[in-house]
Amino acid sequence: MGSLWENLVIDARDPARLARWWAEALRYQVVADEPDEVEIRRAPETLPALIFVPVRDEKSVKNRLHICLRPDDQEAEVERLVDMGARHVDVGQPPDATWTVLADPEGNEFCVLQARGNTG
Structure with missing residues (x-):
């Protein structure tokens, strides 16, 4: 079970x-x-x-578990979330990453992925 x-x-x-x-x-x-x-x-x-x-x-280290969001429009969603108080963060993602790493108002990292089927 x-x-x-x-x-x-x-x-x-x-x-x-x-x-x-x-x-x-x-x-x-x-x-x-x-x-x-x-x-x-x-x-x-x-x-x-x-x-x-x-x-x-306070949060002091990178999350060991994080949420990934998959919107229909990555750029618009990142803008919406940043307008709500999220901020861009660098957790060591590659420069050509297809996802955007943000942090919520308390610093918890999460990713905003490209739309399904979007290759670039």
């Missing part, structure tokens, strides 16, 4: 703020908002969820 992916837990200095940022970025909705965790999902009954929990310490 296998397992189903239920959620991904993300440490945050300000879970409510970061959850709302990711909800807007992904077009998800907040389904639970408690002091010890904020949960977002595409729809209330749809998994997997992203759960944001409070931590005291």
